[in-house]
Amino acid sequence: MEDILKHNFAAPNQLATIYYMKERVEDGRSYYTFEYGLRTPIYATTSFATLQVMADSLKILQI
Incomplete structure (x- = not known):
């Protein structure tokens, strides 16, 4: 997940x-x-995201 x-x-x-x-x-x-x-030296932000993992695909939904 980190990558x-x-x-x-x-x-x-x-x-x-x-x-x-x-x-x-x-x-x-x-x-x-x-x-x-x-985070950068100037600002920071926090967000949520949802990943859907199926057999051979990855879909990303950012909220």
Whole structure:
């Protein structure tokens, strides 16, 4: 999950941190909801995102 956060959500100069993560399974599909923070020397932000993992695909829903 750290690699997905670093490469899909964070800019190269941002430090990414996962604060909370929860997994749930519905209809055979795995969903991971997590709270993450992105920080630079100037500012910081905290957000939520949900990832859906199926057999051969990954879908990202950012809230």
